[in-house]
Amino acid sequence: xxxxxxxxxxxxxxxxxxxxxxxxxxxxxxxxxxxxxxxxxxxxxxxxxxxxxxxxxxxxxxxxxxxxxxxxxxxxxxxxxxxxxxxxxxxxxxxxxxxxxxxxxxxxxxxxxxxxxxxxxxxxxxxxxxxxxxxxxxxxxxxxxxxxxxxxxxxxxxxxxxxxxxxxxxxxxxxxxxxxxxxxxxxxxxxxxxxxxxxxxxxxxxxxxxxxxxxxxxxxxxxxxxxxxxxxxxxxxxxxxxxxxxxxxxxxxxxxxxxxxxxxxxxxxxxxxxxxxxxxxxxxxxxxxxxxxxxxxxxxxxxxxxxxxxxxxxxxxxxxxxxxxxxxxxxxxxxxxxxxxxxxxxxxxxxxxxxxxxxxxxxxxxxxxxxxxxxxxxxxxxxxxxxxxxxxxxxxxxxxxxxxxxxxxxxxxxxxxxxxxxxxxxxxxxxxxxxxxxxxxxxxxxxxxxxxxxxx
Amino acid sequence: xxxxxxxxxxxxxxxxxxxxxxxxxxxxxxxxxxxxxxxxxxxxxxxxxxxxxxxxxxxxxxxxxxxxxxxxxxxxxxxxxxxxxxxxxxxxxxxxxxxxxxxxxxxxxxxxxxxxxxxxxxxxxxxxxxxxxxxxxxxxxxxxxxxxxxxxxxxxxxxxxxxxxxxxxxxxxxxxxxxxxxxxxxxxxxxxxxxxxxxxxxxxxxxxxxxxxxxxxxxxxxxxxxxxxxxxxxxxxxxxxxxxxxxxxxxxxxxxxxxxxxxxxxxxxxxxxxxxxxxxxxxxxxxxxxxxxxxxxxxxxxxxxxxxxxxxxxxxxxxxxxxxxxxxxxxxxxxxxxxxxxxxxxxxxxxxxxxxxxxxxxxxxxxxxxxxxxxxxxxxxxxxxxxxxxxxxxxxxxxxxxxxxxxxxxxxxxxxxxxxxxxxxxxxxxxxxxxxxxxxxxxxxxxxxxxxxxxx
Numbered sequence: 001x002x003x004x005x006x007x008x009x010x011x012x013x014x015x016x017x018x019x020x021x022x023x024x025x026x027x028x029x030x031x032x033x034x035x036x037x038x039x040x041x042x043x044x045x046x047x048x049x050x051x052x053x054x055x056x057x058x059x060x061x062x063x064x065x066x067x068x069x070x071x072x073x074x075x076x077x078x079x080x081x082x083x084x085x086x087x088x089x090x091x092x093x094x095x096x097x098x099x100x101x102x103x104x105x106x107x108x109x110x111x112x113x114x115x116x117x118x119x120x121x122x123x124x125x126x127x128x129x130x131x132x133x134x135x136x137x138x139x140x141x142x143x144x145x146x147x148x149x150x151x152x153x154x155x156x157x158x159x160x161x162x163x164x165x166x167x168x169x170x171x172x173x174x175x176x177x178x179x180x181x182x183x184x185x186x187x188x189x190x191x192x193x194x195x196x197x198x199x200x201x202x203x204x205x206x207x208x209x210x211x212x213x214x215x216x217x218x219x220x221x222x223x224x225x226x227x228x229x230x231x232x233x234x235x236x237x238x239x240x241x242x243x244x245x246x247x248x249x250x251x252x253x254x255x256x257x258x259x260x261x262x263x264x265x266x267x268x269x270x271x272x273x274x275x276x277x278x279x280x281x282x283x284x285x286x287x288x289x290x291x292x293x294x295x296x297x298x299x300x301x302x303x304x305x306x307x308x309x310x311x312x313x314x315x316x317x318x319x320x321x322x323x324x325x326x327x328x329x330x331x332x333x334x335x336x337x338x339x340x341x342x343x344x345x346x347x348x349x350x351x352x353x354x355x356x357x358x359x360x361x362x363x364x365x366x367x368x369x370x371x372x373x374x375x376x377x378x379x380x381x382x383x384x385x386x387x388x389x390x391x392x393x394x395x396x397x398x399x400x401x402x403x404x405x406x407x408x409x410x411x412x413x414x415x416x417x418x419x420x421x422x423x424x425x426x427x428x429x430x431x432x433x434x435x436x437x438x439x440x441x442x443x444x445x446x447x448x449x450x451x452x453x454x455x456x
Numbered sequence: 457x458x459x460x461x462x463x464x465x466x467x468x469x470x471x472x473x474x475x476x477x478x479x480x481x482x483x484x485x486x487x488x489x490x491x492x493x494x495x496x497x498x499x500x501x502x503x504x505x506x507x508x509x510x511x512x513x514x515x516x517x518x519x520x521x522x523x524x525x526x527x528x529x530x531x532x533x534x535x536x537x538x539x540x541x542x543x544x545x546x547x548x549x550x551x552x553x554x555x556x557x558x559x560x561x562x563x564x565x566x567x568x569x570x571x572x573x574x575x576x577x578x579x580x581x582x583x584x585x586x587x588x589x590x591x592x593x594x595x596x597x598x599x600x601x602x603x604x605x606x607x608x609x610x611x612x613x614x615x616x617x618x619x620x621x622x623x624x625x626x627x628x629x630x631x632x633x634x635x636x637x638x639x640x641x642x643x644x645x646x647x648x649x650x651x652x653x654x655x656x657x658x659x660x661x662x663x664x665x666x667x668x669x670x671x672x673x674x675x676x677x678x679x680x681x682x683x684x685x686x687x688x689x690x691x692x693x694x695x696x697x698x699x700x701x702x703x704x705x706x707x708x709x710x711x712x713x714x715x716x717x718x719x720x721x722x723x724x725x726x727x728x729x730x731x732x733x734x735x736x737x738x739x740x741x742x743x744x745x746x747x748x749x750x751x752x753x754x755x756x757x758x759x760x761x762x763x764x765x766x767x768x769x770x771x772x773x774x775x776x777x778x779x780x781x782x783x784x785x786x787x788x789x790x791x792x793x794x795x796x797x798x799x800x801x802x803x804x805x806x807x808x809x810x811x812x813x814x815x816x817x818x819x820x821x822x823x824x825x826x827x828x829x830x831x832x833x834x835x836x837x838x839x840x841x842x843x844x845x846x847x848x849x850x851x852x853x854x855x856x857x858x859x860x861x862x863x864x865x866x867x868x869x870x871x872x873x874x875x876x877x878x879x880x881x882x883x884x885x886x887x888x889x890x891x892x893x894x895x896x897x898x899x900x901x902x903x904x905x906x907x908x909x910x911x912x
Binding site: 276278280296297298304310311313314315326334352356401424 | 471472732749750751752754755760762765766771774805816857858860862878880
């Protein structure tokens with residue numbers, strides 16, 4: 001079986017800890033059995049590796065902005081499929097199937113299961129996912145889904161309505177996306193289940209679908225023609241058009257930690273970071289990623305979250321509506337995890353001479369910035385800890401803590417960390433680095449040799 | 457009459473906007489009639505200048521840490537008496553009297569009135585203060601006080617109990633500091649007034665008191681022997697020992713804006729700064745001094761304050777107890793106004809090679825840093841806007857936006873702003889500037905001449 005985990009979402013529902021590069025699934029708000037901080041996605045992979053899915057071809061489909069954080073959290077050897085652009089679940093799942101065909105040699109009769117990268121469940125969930133392969137092979141169903149027994153008439157979920165109110169494995173009659181509470185209750189009375197977002201089908205179905213768009217089923221073709229696929233959900237594009245759908249009722253723990261209210265229910269502690277909560281507070285969760293303290297007094301039923309991106313103070317029941325407000329609040333992400341480490345913007349001052357952006361950067365041991373040029377801004381590095389090698393216009397130098405180096409606009413440069421480095425970077429000019437960068441091919445290993453030869 | 461305004465308080469009750477250098481009286485949360493932002497102390501001086509106190513000798517007694525912000529807000533020509541160390545109101549008032557004697561030629565029969573620098577009152581208050589001079593001259597009282605009619609049995613104030621329940625001018629029977637609510641109600645029933653912290657007496661009384669400590673009444677003697685005066689309040693040390701005390705009942709508006717609950721009642725708007733408050737909020741005040749947004753949803757009866765110093769989220773009724781919690785929270789002030797401008801710390805990173813502290817600095821036009829040396833840390837300036845002159849070890853250079861200059865430890869340096877300058881300063885080493893600074897005498901006007909002569 002092929003197993004593709006879908007990592008979507010811009011994560012505004014958990015702002016200000018999540019942003020376009022750091023979605024909810026990467027927040028380390030959970031605790032492992034050994035007491036270490038764990039993100040939702042790390043918990044899922046731990047569970048997969050303890051289940052009998054571990055020997056299957058597990059892949060992750062994600063936006064390219066998330067590749068750095070995924071590799072940081074799951075290791076560099078995860079099988080990562082990067083969307084060429086952010087669309088919706090239908091194109092992303094098509095790409096995952098194409099990858100299985102081209103890179104994993106998936107045949108028409110092979111089964112692929114798509115699951116979200118972020119369910120908060122117990123291990124039996126993954127055993128249940130594994131069982132879907134047998135169900136699709138033993139029935140003539142086009143599609144097998146997983147549903148969870150509703151615990152309340154929630155307006156946040158999709159509902160799967162089975163043909164009859166029987167436990168276990170059922171044929172699907174219809175779907176209802178985010179009904180109002182009254183309708184939800186009626187559906188529950190009919191035996192409806194929450195849709196867990198798990199899709200199990202054969203590669204042959206994928207080939208039928210992709211053919212309709214005039215695209216060949218191989219990875220390169222789908223990748224190149226990604227923009228021809230409609231930006232819609234897999235549910236609308238495929239599932240609701242299938243003739244024979246079966247749903248399996250998963251009866252164990254299943255939660256969507258997609259709002260602060262549900263996420264804080266699973267948090268190991270009521271506060272993280274530098275916080276002071278007085279004894280008059282009740283049912284309050286506080287996460288403070290800033291260095292300065294957060295003091296909370298006499299507040300009830302609220303979540304208080306502070307990060308470099310902003311501050312949220314919300315009644316728990318209101319927090320599910322955050323999405324509507326964060327649109328207005330969104331600025332560029334102030335904290336990002338990247339392939340090479342992380343960057344935290346600490347100041348941005350606009351003057352008539354341009355923008356001065358100050359960031360604290362961690363470059364992990366052995367990592368480097370690609371060789372590149374900025375045309376519109378200068379960069380000053382103030383090295384704080386760890387040693388590295390800096391190349392500017394072909395000249396290489398060792399850099400150490402205490403050094404201050406300015407890279408003028410127009411100069412080619414790269415930095416390589418021989419051990420973990422921390423430094424300040426001040427960008428000054430008329431564009432921040434992300435929009436003012438031209439990459440140049442350079443092989444660091446060659447440069448290092450020339451460094452030893454010239455003994456610089 | 458001499459009039460001395462007492463500016464005390466470390467201001468923790470309005471943390472995180474106030475800190476050791478920025479007390480509540482300096483927060484620009486009020487609005488003037490013309491719509492400009494006004495601090496409490498600016499409002500008081502505006503009122504004094506519109507009252508018939510304006511022709512009296514008005515002085516301000518403050519801690520030396522506050523001299524910069526006082527001059528910024530009130531102008532450089534205010535008469536400022538700086539305490540050599542922070543003690544209590546008794547030593548501070550003694551110093552003010554000594555200053556009146558030595559610098560203002562106050563005679564034994566002259567009257568001095570001490571008032572807090574931060575009452576939130578109407579103009580008739582200052583007329584009432586002015587009238588105290590006549591009252592002390594026309595009675596044989598040692599001390600005349602002002603009391604305000606209580607509006608509730610507050611536990612936060614001192615109470616003045618008059619001999620009989622008569623309106624207007626009364627003899628004082630006793631005092632009660634911060635009684636419980638029940639006692640407060642009993643006192644109010646007896647006609648007690650809230651103590652406004654106004655003390656009116658003759659210079660001859662001052663001379664009697666200071667003599668008891670073996671100190672001559674001139675300014676230099678009191679300043680030199682400041683540590684010999686006990687660290688107690690003027691109420692305990694003097695007022696409660698006076699034989700004949702009179703209290704004047706001030707019946708106009710009088711409020712102590714000493715807690716977030718009382719201060720927000722007078723704020724011109726419910727929010728300041730980058731804030732988003734949803735329609736489910738009620739009786740919420742939000743002040744955000746950070747650049748990133750603060751989003752507030754479904755919160756009631758609360759104040760939410762964010763600054764570089766920290767974040768406070770408190771039920772309004774609990775905010776009066778802030779003092780007990782901020783002790784634990786206090787770090788060094790992250791924002792300070794100084795004689796020369798202001799400094800905001802944006803990052804502080806501790807490494808095994810020392811501390812890297814990054815600050816955004818504004819140096820006002822015509823101002824300069826005194827000529828000085830640091831022995832334990834280097835400083836890198838990144839000039840962002842405005843031109844100035846930098847002197848390093850006797851060599852002067854013009855500095856402009858875009859320049860990056862590192863001052864190594866041990867180098868004498870000073871900076872002068874020929875126009876308003878903004879720059880980043882990164883201190884790196886083992887001590888922050890305040891504790892690692894040796895001032896050197898230098899006359900900037902002389903240096904500027906040598907600059908023109910050598911044409912550097």
